[in-house]
Structure formats: C-alpha cells, structure tokens
Amino acid sequence: MTKDVERERSSDESDSSKDEHLTENEMDISNSLVKELEIDLSSGEQEEDVFISKQIQAKNRKKKKSGGFQSMGTKPQQAILHKGYKVPTPIQRKTIPLIMDGRDVVGMARTGSGKTAAFLIPMLEKLKVHSAKVGARAIILSPSRELAFQTRKVCAELSKYTDLRSCIVVGGDSLEEQFEIIAGNPDMYFLATPGRLLHLIVEMEMELRTVEYIVFDEADRLFELGFSVQLHEILYKLPHSRQTLLFSATLPKSLVDFAKAGLQEPTLVRLDVDTKISSDLEMAFFSVKQDEKEAALLYILHEVIKVPIITKSASEIAGNASNNDSSRTGEQSSALHQTIIFVSTKHHVEYIAQLLSLYGYQTSYIYGSLDQTARKIKINNFRCGRTNILVVTDIAARGIDIPVLENVVNYDFVDSSKIFVHRVGRTARAGRRGFAYSLVTSEELPYLLDLQLFLGRRLLIGSSNTLTPDYTSDIIVGCFPHASFDPYVEWAKEKLRGILNLKSLCEVSKNGYKLFCKSRPSAAPESYKRAKEIMMMNNYVDVHPLFASQVDANEKNRLGFLSSISNFRPQETIFEIGSRGNRKASLAARIMKQHREAVSKKVKAHRLDHSSTIENLDSANEEESKNDEIKKRKSDDMVETRTSFVEESQKVVMDTRDDELTNGISRKKEGLRWDNKKKNFVRGSGIGSDNKKLIKTESDPLAKDYEKKKRKLSKRSGGDGLSSGKGSSNSKLNNELRTAEQIHKQRKLKEKRRVKNARPSRKGKFKR
Template sequence: MAAQPTFKADWIPSQNDPAQTQTSSKRKSTASWQQLGLSPQMTKALGLRGFKQPTPIQRMAIPSALENPPRDILGMARTGSGKTLAYLIPMLQRLGTRREPHGIRCLILCPSRELAVQILKAGKDLSRSLAGADKSSALRWSVIMGGESLDQQFEKISERPDIVIATPGRFLHIVVEMDLDLRGLDMVIYDEADRLFEMGFEVQLREILHRLPASRHSLLFSATLPSSLAEFAKAGLNNPNFIRLDTEHRISPSLKTAFVWTKPDEKDAALLILLRDAIGISMSSAVVSNRQKAIIFASTKHHVEYLQTLLSAAGYRASFIYGSLDQAARQQQLRQFRSDDTDLLVVTDVAARGIDIPSMGHVVNFDFPSSPRIFVHRVGRTARAGQEGSAWTIVTKEDLPFLLDLEVFLDRPITANTEVFGAVPRESLETAMEYIQNGLEEAEPQLPSLREVMKRGQSMFERSRSKASREAYQKAKTVMSTLSHGPMAVLPVLQSNTGDEPTESSQLRDRLLESVQDYQPPETIFEIGSRGKQPAAQLMQQRRQLLSKHRAERRATQADEESTETVGPIHGRG
C-alpha cells in the first residue's frame, strides 16, 4: 500500500514573481530563527544546512537554554521532533569557538553508539558552518563508546576535546582509569534519557553526576518520563524549565496504526502477508519510484536472525542489526539499508536506538513491545515532521493485556473487528504457512532450527519482561471470552487485497482440498497395526467384503437401468 503524498502550505506555488517569493521566504525563515535569540552567524549556518523553520520543541527549548544565566531544561517530545538540534544549537552558541588550554566543556550522554554517531555528524556539520574559513577556531569533538579500543579513547581524551559524546558505561570507565577532572565542564546533556534508564545505566549516570561541577548547565531530553528518570531529574537538574509537547498525542497524529490478531505459531506467516498485501514491499531489485521500506522490531537477536533468514529466503532484501553484532557489521547492514540496497531492516529495541534513518514509511512490531514507552519509541520512526506513516503490530493472546495497557496509555480506543484491530484472512494465512513449510524450508534448511532457537528466546523474553497491570489481565479475560463466540473479523486493508479472482495458489489449494475429500484410507482405525489378528480387525474385514459386494451389485443394477433408458428411445423412433 503506497504512502499517500502530503502537501504543506509552503509548497503551494505563488502567483507572485519567483524571485520575490524566494526572497520573502528567506526573510521569513531568518526572522523565525532570530526570534529565538540566535546570533546572525548561527542563523546563517542553519540556513546553509537547510533548516528553514524551528520545530515546536526547538522554539520552546532554545530561548530558555540561551537565558543569562541559562536555565536547566527537562524537555519531553516524541522521537523525530527535532530534539537533537534543540540542544545542539544553544550548546554551540554558548561554547562559541575553541579556547586554549581547556578540557571537556560539554558532555553529551546517549544510550547507543548509533545515536552518538548521529549527534556527532549533525553537530560537526553545524559547527563547521559556524567556523567558516578559520578552521583553527573550530570546536573539537570526540566520541567515546563501547566496542572500540580503550587506548585510542585514552588518546582522544588526552587531546582535550571541547565536546565529548559518550555512552555512560564506557565514559565512566575512562573517567575512573584516567582520574579525569570534570570540574571545568560547562554543560551536560542527556539525550533519550528514558532509554538510558531502561538499558540499566542508572548507576553509571548517578556516579557521573557526582563528579560534575554544581555550576553546570543541564539539559535532559526524553520521549517519556518514567518514575526513575523523574527522581534522577530532581537530583541532577536545578529548577528546570519543564517543556512537554503533544500532551494529548503521545504519538504523531499523522500515524496510522493497525493491530493484527493471530496465533503465536502463525506470526511469521502473518508478517509475510502484511509485507505483501498491506505494505507492498517489493521483492525485486529493480529501481522503483516511491519504493516502500519498513523497519521490523523483534524482541531478541534470535528473532532477528530467524526473520532475516526467512525474509531473504522469501526473496525480500533485508538487513539486520542487534545489540551484540560487531560494529563493522552493524555499519555495513545500516549502509545497505540507507543506500536502498535493502528494503527491510530487522532490529531489536537496543540496537535501533539512535539509528539515523531520515524517512521511514512503515514500522512493523513482529513482537509486541513490553511497555507503552517502547511502543512510542518504535513507532516514532515513522510519521515524522508531518509526514504520513503506518505502524503495524502483530498481537497474540499472550499480548492482549499489554495491548490493553497501551490503549490506556495512548488514550486511544483499540476496538476489535474494526479498521484498527482485525485478523488475517484464514485462507491467505494457511497458504503462507504452507509456503513457509514446504517451500522456504526446503530452500533454506536452517529455518526450522532457527525457529526453535527463536522459540526458546521468546520464552526467556516473556519470563524477563515486566508484567502488565492487574486490570489489564482481568479485562483480557473478558475480551477473550467475547472473542470465543466467533472468529475475529478480517482487517479491512487485508480483506481488500485478497481479491475475488482465483489465483494460482488458491486453485492449487482447492485441488488439494478436493483430493483430500475424495481420499479413502485402505484400513480403519481398528485395523492399524493389528495385521488382522484382533477380533475387531477381523470384523471390519468381513464388513468391508460385504460392503464391497453390495456396492458391486448396486453399480451393476444402475448400469442396467441406464442402458435400458438409453436404448429404449432409439428403438421407438424405428
């Protein structure tokens, strides 16, 4: 299903002279940035980088960060709202140019290496535009993250960079090993702070916090605000300006969501149907305009490995990333996806954080997220900056309590048998399952073993994930009782794609069913394995002989009657 184009008011052609229109637009853009208190150099640099208008989070956060004295900020906005520039712009304007001698002036803490690289790229591009021709005054940047040589990172810190982007665990290791003095630090920024806590970095963050100067300027940005993060913000931020956007819509209003009901053993078949009938992912490597792409979230690396193998065997072009994948392989897989060499990216939640993908039409939750916050982070990959996007979530009976908690969290009704929540057509599902078992498993013999490993990984994941609320479990029982009265209606977007004309696969299925219906076993259940020695088996053999004799006599009688009816009229005409 191709994504519908969106049109913004700024794109409507003007009847005025084109040169005047371009000049007017440029003045409007410049004025918008200058109204936030930015310097002319920063305004010009943003224009050169193609940033025409500030986003809502940038309009609210930047003026507070540029106050004198600056005010700490606790900013909440969904993924893709422009949080990175909301702190990079005031940071670069406050730091200005490089000073000698000096140590680390700004520390940016983030949850993943991909996000660190993304921040580095955006920051250096903007900083380079600010420095102009004088390269010697440009700020020095350094990235400190796990998976790289400690010796090289010791050397990086020894070069006294102005800005350090780091993951908490490795940075604390460097600080302890080098006995690093952080008292000269001016700013500390926590990006995607909720994810930092979800990944278990709370101890490292609090230890780093104790080593920072009291005069620091702190900025914390997050998509959600769990209780542990709220407690940390109380200790780490001084009278912060609390900025919260989208209080009524935790997910983008331009995002279309759909929940697909199926059984656990049928999820892979449901995924293939979604990709083919709902999303319209092409299995061809030919260049196609408006080619559909999707990111698929799975719970463990075992799920990722199975799905990538399954999709590749089915003819899809799929990349994959999980947390323990080495850095070189991660970069290669991501490069293939960005360059359109692949159309699908299968990832875990840990690996997906910070992956910089500019436009994503579809998100598929193969495994239901273990918390509403993770759902928000996942679907935040699409429907960014006013663009339309779709999020497809596969739901099983075990996921129902978590779905009900999500309904409460989003304050959006999720009703069964509607355009939002429905099942996969049974015929399509059975055909896809047969295709996997009889087609793909023959082409890719390791699929069955990978599936078994995935099932064990799923069991471990279900034991380790947090529980849904008690009310959700109680309501789930009521919902399941209602669903037991009849099958769930088919999701309309899948029903409309099944069509009425018989396809080659449906004709093959009909022939198979017809042959099964006409099949008669050579022996009954009483005779299997008995070799005719048991009384029941002997009785069935005698009965079969009598029935065979009776059928033969009946067929002979019918043949005589048909012969009489056929010959009679002919003789009558003579």
Template sequence: MPASKKKAGGGFQSFGLTTQVYKGVMKKGYRLPTPIQRKCIPLIIEGKDVVAMARTGSGKTAAFLIPLLEKLKCHSVVAGARALVLSPTRELAAQTMKFTKELGKFTDLRSVLILGGDSMEDHFSAIHNNPDIIIATPGRFLHLVVEMDLKLSSVEYVVFDEADRLFELGFLEQLKEILSRLPENRQTLLFSATLPKKLVEFAQAGLSNPTLVRLDVESKLSDQLKLSFFTVREDDKPALLLHILHHVIPEGHQTVLFTETKHHVEYLNLLCTAAGVNCSYIYSSLDQAARKINVTKFVNKEAGLLIVTDVAARGIDIPLLDNVINYNFPATPKLFVHRVGRVARAGRSGVAYSMVANDEVAHLLDLHLFLNREIKNTTEFSSVDEDGVVGGVPQSVIDDQEEFVRSVHTTSFDLASAKQVADNAHKHYIKSRVAPSNDAIRRTKDFPVTLLPHPSLRPSSSPVEAKKDSLLESIRGYRPQQTIFEVAASRTKSVAAQVMKSKRQYHGQVIKTTTQQKSISSKPSMATKSDTPEMSTDQDLESFISITPWEQKKSRKTKTKEFHDDEHYVPYTPADLHTERGLSLGMSGFEQQAAGAVLDLTQDEERDMKKTKSIKKWDRKRKRFIGESETTKKKKLKTESGHWIDATYKSGIYEEWKSKHKVAQLCEGQPESSETHPLPQQRRRGKWHTKGSQQAIKGSAKRELRNADEILQLRKKASRNRYKQMGKRDRSKRRQQKSNTSSTHQTKIRNNSKGRKR
C-alpha cells in the same frame, strides 16, 4: 528592480543565530522550527537549565544541538571539552554525531564519538586532539574518564538525551559519577519522551531551577500515523509476516520489524532472505562494525527491511521510513509508543502493523487505555480507511504462505534449527515479560473470540472465495448445542447421557431465561427518552400499597452501622498533603510543574528488580551458585565522590599508550600543545620512526611560547644541525682546535701543580 521578499516570521532567523550556524541549519534543510524547538532554543541560548518532554519525532535532537553550536561558536585552543552529550544507545549517539557534523559544517568546532565496542586507543587519541564536543554512551565515557583521570572542569554544556531510557538501561551509577565530576556552573539539559519519578529526582539533584517544557504529551502519537492490529495465532505469525511484506506493503517502502529477542532476529532474517526479501538486522550483542554496516545498508536503501530488537526503539531517526511491524506485541504501552514513533516523523505519514496473539490481548487493552482510545472491532467498522481497527486474519492468507514456510523449514537445516532456538527464547521471554494489569485481564473475557478479517487483509477475489471465507469463519465460531456426553445418545444408552438429559430438564428454563437476558442486554437500546417509562419511587408505592413494617425491613438491605468516636477519633492525613495542595514553602517551580508530568513506573521496576535479585549464577571458582548481591560486593572501585564503580575502569592501558606514543599527560585548562598529540608513525628499513616533531597535528593551533626545556632542546638541535652542515676541512679544524685547547689546558694544570710542590 522588484522588491525583495521578507523572510517569514517565526523561522530560525528569529533566534538571532550566527551566520555559520544559520547556514548549517539551512544546508540541513530545516525551514521552520518545530514546537519543541521554538520553545527550547531561546531558553537554552539564555543559559537556563531545561527539562524538555516531547513525543518521539518532534525534533528534540536539533533543539539542543543548534543552541550548543551557537554558544560554543568556534574551536578553543585551551585543552578540555566544553560540551558533553550522553545517549543511551550506540545508534542514537552515532546519529547525534551525524547531526552535529551536518549542522556545524560551517564552523571549526571539533566533535568526537565515544562508543562502547570501539578501540580504547582511538578514544585516547581523539581526546588528545582537544575536541570541543564529546558525544558518548555513559559506560564507555566513564571508563575513559577514570582511565585518563579527566577532571571535566572545562565542560560548560551537558545534555542527557533520552534520559528515561538511560535510567531503564541501568546507567544510574555512571550518571551520578559523571555528574559529580562536572563543574557546578554548567548548563544542564534533559530531553526525554516520558518523565518517570526517578528522573524527576535526578533532575532536582543535577539541575538548578530548571524550566519544564512539556509538549504533545496527551496525544502521545502522531496524527499522521495509522495503526493496524491483527489477531493471529503464534504459529501463524511467520506466514502473516510474509503476506504483509509481499502483498500489503507497497514495493520500495522502508520497513522496520521489531522482534522479541536476538534469536528471533536471526531466525526471521533467514526466513525473509529465503522468501526473496532483501533485509538487514541489528541487535545489542552484534559486533559494532557489523551494526554500522547493516544500518548504513538500510539507510542507503540497499535493503528494504531492517529486523531489530528494542535496542533501536529509541531516538533513531531513519529518513523516509514508511512502516513499522511489531512481530510480538510490546509488553508496555510506553514501549509501543517508542517503537511506532520511528515513522510519521517531521510531518510524514506512516503505518504501524501489530500482530496480537491470544496471550497478548490484555496488553492490547492496556495500550488503548493508555492512549485513551476506543477499540474498534471489524464487527463494527468495515471501512478500509478506518484507523486503529482490530481485525482477524483470513484463513486463505495463512494457507497461501504456510505451504512455503513448511517447505523451507524442511529443506533448510539452518532455518529449522534457528526456529527451534527462537521457540525456546520465546518461552523464556514470556517468563520475563511484564504482566498486564488485572483490569485488562478481566476485560479479555469480553473480547470477541473471532473477528471479521481486517480491512487491509480482505482479498478482492471471486465470490467463491468470499463464500469460502465466510464458511470458514462460521465454522470457527460454531458452538454445538449438545455436549460430548450427548453425542450419539440414541445409539448408546450411557449413564452420562441420562444424567445430562435430566439436568437439561431441571435447569432448562433457567438457561433459557439467562440467554434471553444476555441477548437483550447486548443489543443497543433504540428507545428514546420519551419512550422509556418513568420508574415509580418508594413513596408512590406506599401511597398505593400498604407495606407492613416487617416487609419494609425485609425489602431494604441491612447496612452495618459504623462506630465513630468524636472524642478520640484521629483522621488520616497524608505526609505530603500540603505539597499536593501547593501550600509547601520549600516546593520549587520545577516540582510544581513536574507534579502533573510524572509517569510513575516504580511498581514494575521493583518487580523487575526482585526478579533479577532472585536470579543466581554459577561461579566456577567457588563451585556453587551465587546471587547478584555477592557478585556486586567485589570487583568494585570507590571514587573520590564516594560512588562505587567497576574496578575494570582503571586498568592502566592509558599509561602504556602514553609511553608507547611518547605523549605527555593531558592537562585540562592549559594551552593546546603538540606534545599532547600522538605523533604519527611510519616504517623505514624495518624500524618504526616518528615523523618530524615540528610537524603539527592537522587542525591544531601553533603555539609560539616556549618553556626553558624546549628552548634548551631547540639550541642543542640547532648546534647538531650546524655541525652536520660543515665540510670535512671545517670539522678537522674544529677537532684540532679542541685538541689544542685541551692540551694547553693540561699543560697549565701541570705547571700549576709543579709550582705548588716547589
């Protein structure tokens, strides 16, 4: 027989996984672990706290799910969840739930999904079913914990997925309260694409001596991702979008379109549907059931375009996604990285198309500075294969779709009204958009006004069309020599024309020399080192020309003399000087590693915080505008840990649910019991009846031990059953015996009473 092939080293079998977990990994289709999985899985299996920092699409979800399943192994009959995974968005939590079911297919572990927008009664029933893994969003999970008074003492494994996004969405209070209820001997994992300063402080408070795993931070984007930037006017974006969908993107590709607000999502959905594009859409305020339906429709390829806001920019893994379109350019480079990170995942290639308006050029310059890339203009690069090229849009491309867009808006009232709403939303979006850096704003002045058409938009048409496009480009960049005051000066003798004529005579030579210097400086220097003349020094000039002391003083720039008192001078020393040099004794290993990984965004966050604090809302009861500080003081509930949470978290609906379903209080740490499960109900003869209590809930373990109350109930039930099974004669005999015994007993009592009287 031929010798069996050896398994390749470095695969998932090298981690020592159990058979059930390894079969699930192979069934999912994974063969070789990614770098983040290769680094994190052994550390997590050893029981260490880990802070993992890697770019999107690097396999972070499987990096914490595989060791989670390996450590839990099988279902526990003791009540209480053992693992908790917190995700920032509902879509990401649902995706993590899907991965958990696929990887744990051959295990008997139970997992439950807790999302905002779903029924609270369903969540109560799911928690009473004794799950091993809870995957939830922080807000709804904290509501459930406070409502059910869960202690979370059985949790052994905690994961904060996309932790930086958790802080951006304002879940800090919920995370602190959840963290205070967790046991101290837990294992905590923190996965993120970036590591802000606040996240480092949270990691120091919630993790014990964590290990930092930092991979692919410098590259930030996948090598298989191609970037394309189109400079276009804001009004021409709908026409350019339709051209990209019809002519640039191949048929059958899956595309995600990112927009500014939910009003743009609704408007572009109507426009693309009118153009014959099968699309679906999601945004934050959309109903949860509708969001699930639309995402499933896109994943099953029933729709080729998914229109979303930034709610889908984090962590969502849509298989076989090919393209991303940025309808509005992201305000921050980090948001751009997370948007385009939806494609080019797990070794696949993808393209990201971005529309850049005139007021978004500064954000484009900030992005290239963040990515450490050079901006490639179409004036320098004309190849179609060039990546990251910034180019213009030919007028013929706009004209082809502009007529259709105009006609659709005139015929459809819904589309016209949706466009007006989207335009108003765009005005408000610009007010709240993060401003670019001052350096980027200064550099926009040197950015070319007109660019050649982008390589992907250049039409392969006849020479007549090419000449037409070149003529339009030359007209667009044309600047007349005369001013508006000098037009038709020969016909009309105006005072303004005479003033401009005299000004040209006076400053003509200065303007000519300035333009010549600009043209010389703009041309690249073709001279080599041998051709450039050697400049003379001041010593050479002094040896050849005698300079008087007065001329020497005049030629040199006068420098202000700095006063420095050596006796009373105290040099400035920062407070964290020893910490920065690594000489502090109290600095842990994680702080030293995270010092170089911090991306501090506090300045932008403080600016946004000031904006939100200044916003006031109308209070109907008080009949006046109130600030945010006035609303946050009330309707708050102080927990045992000292944190303030919303008072709506404790509404008493759990007690009503228990009394309705006749369920006992869930006791964590106690053996699993059928009494804690809600009994299924069925309707008979117009009334609701519960099915037999002996019928255990599906999947629950049978408990053989009984307490005193249960034994008494079983005995009473057995006696009732025996009485029902007797015949009529046996029942009459039993009644007669009871009556005889009672009559004899009464006669005895009478006789005893008579004897006492005597």
C-alpha cells in the same frame, strides 16, 4: 519610472503573499536579517550588533510575529544565517529560552528535530570567548562516534566567528594524541563514550571543577549501552554550579532517576506530536494463532504490502496466491515497500530474518548486542534501498536513525501502549501516509484492549459489522481468508521440517518468547474479562474487512461452521457422558450432579455479592469525584498549581524489555549460588568481588586499574578522591618532618628486614 514603481509593487505583493502563507511560527525574516547584517559584516563592533538586534526585535513587535533566534537572546546571528537556520524548530523554541535562563532541561525530541542546535547555540552564547583558565568549560557526551563527529561539525560551523576551541575525544583512538589535544586547553570536549572520559580522568588526573555546561545527548541510548555506572561517577565529580541538559528520544525510568539525582529542579520539555498517533496513519489488526504467525507475516508482506522478491520460485510456492509482483527484482525497490518489523527478542530477529531470506526477500536485521560495524552496514543497506525489510527489536530501533518509511509490522504485539505509539510513529511523518499492521494472538488480545482504552477509539470486529470502518480512527480486528492464507502456512511448515538450521532457530525463539512472557507486565484485569467475552463472540473469527472482497457465500458458511465448533463447550463432564435421560446413571455421574448443584448455589451467591459491592463502589466513586472537583475548583481559585518534573515524567516514562532477556530474569528474587573463588554459597549476581559492580573503562574491561588508581588518587588528595593532588585546596602537601611514631614505625620495619636477611642459608644443608 512607472516600470520601477510596478516592480516595487509586484515585489511588495509577492512578499505579502509569502507572509500570508506563513504561519505565526514559520515567519521568514531571513531577508530583513541579511539586509541589516550586511553593515555588520565589515565591522565587528558590539554596539552595532546590539543596535541591529534591537531593530529586528522592534520590527517583529510591529508585525506581532516572533520566530527568529534573535528574539530568544542569542547573538551569533552571522553564524546562524550562514548555517541556513531561518526559523527555530519547536524543540528549539521551547528549550533555548530556558537554557539561556540557566535552568536544567530534559528535552524529548526525535532525530532530525533540531535538538543539536538547541543546546549548541545557548552554549556558544554562554562561553562567548576563549578562556585562558585551564580546564574544560563544556562537555557533550554522545553514545557513538558518528554522533560525536556530527555534533562537532555543527559546532564548528556555528562558532566560526568566535575564538572558542573544541576537541573531539572518542574511544579506541590513541591516548597520547588525545593527551596532546587536551593539553592545548580547549573550551569544549566532544566525547563519544563516558568510559573514555572516565579513563582520561584517571590517567591525566583531570579535574572537572571548571565545567559550566554539560550535555548528555541521546541519554536513553547511553543507558541502553550500559553506561549507567560511568554516568553517575562522572556526575559525582562535576561541580554543583554546572548547568546540565539531557536530550533523549524516549524517557525510560532509569533516565528519570538519573535526572532526579543529578539535575537541579529540571524542566521537562516534550513535543505533543511525539506522543500522539498521526491522523495519516492507517492501522489494521489481525487475529492469528501462535504457530501461524510466520505465515501471517509472509501473507502481509506479499499480499498486502507487495514487497518485491528476488526469486521467481518463491512466488510460485504460494499456489493460489497472486503472482503480480513475482517478476520484480530487488534493484527496483521503492520507498513504498520499505518495511520495518518489530519483534520481541534478538532470537526472533535472527529467525525471522533467515525465514524471509529463504522466501526471497532482501532483509537487514539489528538487535542490541550486534557489532557496531555490522549494524552500520545493515542500516546503510536499508537506507540506500538495497534491502526492503528491516527486522529490529525495540532496544535497537531506539538508537538508530531510521528514515521515513511507509510500513510498520508488529510481529509480536506490545505490552505497553506508549511503546506501540513509539513503534508506529516511525511512519506517517511529514504529511505522508503510513500503514501499521499488527498480529494479535489470543494471549495478546488483553493488551490490544488496553491500547483501545489508551487511544480512546472504537473497536470493530470482523467484516460482518454493519458500521463502516475507518482505518485512521478505529481499531479493526479480523482474520485472514483461509483460501489464500493456507498455502503460506504449508510453505512455512515445510521449510521448518526440511531445514535444520531454521528449525533450531525457531526452537530458540520459542524458548526466548516464553522468558519474554514471564518478564512482561500484565494487562488490566478488566481487559482479560473483556478478551474472554470477545473470543466467545461469533464474529471474532470473521475475515478482516481488508479481505472482504475475497470472501464469498461458501466461505462465510464455512467460517460460521468453524466458529460454532471452536465455541462449543460441553455441559457434561467425562463422568456424565451417556447418562442424560438414563435412569440408571452411574455412581460417578450422580456424584458430579450433586456437586454441580452445590457449587452453582455458591456461584450465584458470590455473583450477587459482587454486583452489590460494585454498585456501592460506583456510588462512592461518584461522590469522591464530585468532592475532588469541588476541591480542585477551590484550589484553582486560591493558587495556581504547577506540576513538577516528577509528576510530568511519570506520564511519559516508557521502558522497553531487554532483547536478550537479562533484565527480566534478574528481577526475580535471587537465591543462593556457588562461588568458585570463595568456595561457598553466596547471594547476589556475583558481579565483581564481593558482589560489587565494576566500572567499565576504555583500557580495562574488568576495571581493576581504575579501582587501584582511584584509591591512589584519594590517598594523594587526602580526601574522597574528588580532587587531585596538584593545585587542589584539599590536597596534603608532602612534609619532610616526621613524627616520633613514624620514626619508631620505620625503625621497626628496618629491624625486621635486617633480621630476615641475616638468617642462615639453607642451600648447603643437605650437602654430603
């Protein structure tokens, strides 16, 4: 008896110790759920389900802890427990109650945050049982086949205790088989691409009036793949009473416009963790010249990250550089060396991947227009550790599931602070340390200063600074040590001179970077002024504190001498050289001296006016800010303000540049161009006939059949093409009785045909 009591006490103590370690959001109630639901597994009566859910909610109220799915109003507890879900994730905790209330939701969550269950669990609760009514009740659109199959698998596991039917429809499969599947009247459609759904609507004259629930999964990726026209067309055919959900990792401006047009008072749900830099992330910024970026990348990979190489000869090229990792092979790759490199265009991807392969690194690369099969192979190689380095653009990195890695390198610096946060957010996850290295040229320095203001961190330059640097909370800028950096510069120049293929890729990437610079937005005007002042400072060319141990007294003197030469600005012009102290100065020197005196007076007057206007503006801004604060306090006291979706979305909108630079060039004003079909000068991009953008379907890339069938469908329905002829209220029934005008018109056509057919034949005209 005493042993049993001791066992019970020990079990209670262990349970209490577990509860102490769990937070409020991580309460483990799986044991209590299992105990209560064991009774319900034998009998599936609804009353017992209600009784059990109320009992569990009462227990949670007593402990003053909530954290289970049952507290959100969801009922498929058996399937949730069987799936292994114990506590909702943050995105599930925020979105499921809103979806259960019937509201449209725009959710921002990265891959692996549990957003699939966030829209599947409420969907199963709303659909409940199979309906005999013909037509789909829920549609889930995905950008890829793999994601559609994955979502269907999770849905099958969660709906195992229901009689709901689902089907998966992906592009590239047989249409006849998909016709048979849809004829079975499934409740849920899992579609891989919007083009295939649009194709089925045309071919089967399918109606979407029965749709109650539609989800756009990875919506940002759908827009990146060019499905914007198809999505608007599908949205136009859906009923107004449906519930629409968008889940995305990022929020581009095109997606915000789509949400404003297609959703009814949507609620934006985003996790604050995704918009901040982790405290475990260490960052370093290196100032380099534009023509030395290749060598800087090799230096970071070999000297700082120490990525293993597969050839011994590559490590010997560095000369005085360390050869500690030259004996390692690619098979011994570890997660510590997994590195992702961000570049600006797809031409840089090919160039950098080729250069790193020549050096001996195992490299994978991905860009927006890469074939899907090649993309899958390269991602699998990087995930499995066969390659250590992945070279990507921002467009490609947003649509793939990159595992947790240690290092991120920004080869081309970003033009947006939000994109920088998104890039470095690939590392330092789940409590692990991460490292981010960025190369900054003199032209990119203003964007770095914008980032400093965005993050609110102090800026430290060079190793001569007396302050102790903190790589997790400071922005530290410095140069590479020349003694160990110069061999990498020589190696890169030698390869560019000797390999023609690499040289051509380099030239293409340079031209692409010029176009990229034209399309990117400018930094803040004050950042350009600050950048000029920083570059004039003597410590701007100091060695980065990471390499302070490699710099001796001679190297410091050498760097000081080089900085003095680079910062030297002569006071005389070319016309005044040799005229200082010479009484018999030339006529040109005297003219330049008079011109400088006249200009200096205007410059001083302009500076005085500018300083006075700035003081007046500052005082006016202070008064306005005080008035705004008073008005805000009064408004807060009177009524509680609520931000709308438009205001919230403006804070998190993040647009990336196209890696093929088509969008940036098309922003310019288009002039006249020659159209070969019309034999005339026309305006516009010339997409389709009469500059109308064609809608892409699975069957015809030029979408000619789609336009024809759409016109036929609209004629048959007698309306605007939103409903088909069968069973619709707007359809016109075929009437056999004809009017007098129709009979008269038909007789005229018949008479024309008779006269035409009665003409004499010309076959025997030239016979002799």
